Amino acid sequence: MSANSIIKHTIREITEALGDTLQSNDLHVYISTDTFDNIPFTYPFRTDNYGILIVRKGYVKVLINLIPYTIKENEIIVLTPQTVFHLQEFSKNLKIASLSFTTDFIFKNTYKIIEVDAFSFLVTPVIPKLKLEPKDVNLIVELLGIIKEKHNKKSFFKEEIIASSFGLIMYYYVSKFKEAYPNLEVKNTRYEEITFRFLKLLNENFKQERSVQYYADILCLTPGHLSKILKEVSGRSASQLINEIIVMEAKILLDDPKLTIAQIADELQLSDQSFFGKFFKKHTGNSPLNYKKLYSGKVSAKEN
Template sequence: MENKQIKRHTINDIIEILGDTPQHEGLHIHTSKNKFKEIPLAYPFRSDNYAILLVVSGRLKLQLNILKHEVQKNEIIVIVPNTFTHILEMSSELEVIGISFTMDFLIKNAFNKTEIDTLNFLIAKNTVKLVLNKEELRIFKTITNLLQEKMNVTFYYKNEIILHTFNLLMYELATIYKKEINTYKTSLSRDEELTLRFFRILEDNFKNERTVQFYANILCVTSGHLSKVLKKISGKTASKLIDEVVIIEARILLGNSSLTIAQIADQLQFSDQSFFGKYFKKNTGISPTAYRKSLV
């Protein structure tokens, strides 16, 4: 894994990087038509907002946490807040529609706590990727265009219309997700299902548990079988995947200058700073102190 700084961005940071003008508090739509000659965010980052990306043409390859995804024409990928995100490749003909919004916007202005429970595609543990058919694509574009148009002008009941239009878009996506997840569940092989369960458990336990045996025990398989399946499906062994997610979190914490290395070691549940230092250097080739200095 490359030792690049993992930056933290707010929704306003990303709007500025994309060269856009803010449209609505906590909500933004970006339409890119072959706009960029190079990747605008070519480094790993985490953002505090949701991002729903539709590839209209071309393709986009990105890493989300420890897995790589390729998004092609008429496909949508959902990125939840605080996901490690690294855009790896984008085709020259890439056209993408991106909808970014904060959790604060979602809860305070759009959905109440009861309604948000129905939007599983926004709270799913695994990365959600949807494939839109011709009619679904038409509806998505129509609502998105209307939403973007309403955010860029001043008129009576502007906020109310924006919120109801946004809610309509979310429910359209929820409908597509509901349809696809039922098909997805029935089409998973046993190895794919085991891999998915491993990633869910890893996300919840990586700070406390770093042994393959722990995850194998929960999944009721041997450690050897688990690693064999993960290698087959993801290309990496269980121990490698565990190390990668721990190192990603460590690099993010090291980017926070208010935390001492001892405090970071404690947050990641290492017995002491020395053990954390050895672990970090083994997996990155550089000490935590040297990594932190390289960020300046």
């Protein structure tokens, strides 16, 4: 089968084929509770998203980019976008857990929480599997369960808990990856390196510096060239990434019932409360006060 004829599936399509309910177009947790009678994908396919596959029981044989893998109990493997995945065989007692997420999810929700180095392992063309201890698998599955639970109901700090749980999984995976493959060198492209450097700078300076020119000057690029690079790697321009990290920080602060809107505007070093209100509504569709009511004050005790 030629590369052009390989079917591409979205997270939604894979979720529906597995008989699960989609949690988000950008992030989905699947934890099998029963063994499989059959799996719908018996043909090679690729997706635009990342995938973390954990075999909790049994085994599965697959081709990944035409390379054969047997993933056994307590083993984990990370699949990168555009990877060609072809299921070959699975045991009757197979039980799995998986996490599917897009580049959009990373850049919209977690690049402030997770150190940039943790992302570098997600762009390696090498796809080694890891053998974990049962307690490690249980921990990751527990974190996946938290993400799934929080997706399905409204609660205080919902987005932060999801992003933080995701970050813990990434850190845990990277730590085990480095332990198992200490000499494996991850080589990023020049564009990826520039993107990681930009994100690190942005994390450190976004409250004080919101000019694309500021970051471009440090990286010895023109603003236009920087945005072109970021767009190619992340799907977002420099100004979009700057705005998104401010919005994400604002949401975190708005979840704190002790902070007033004026205090949050001051913390973010925005000119005044009015400007903050207009900025936040432009990017979220809600005023800061309405967001506070919707996502903090309106959560019932039952939902917690």
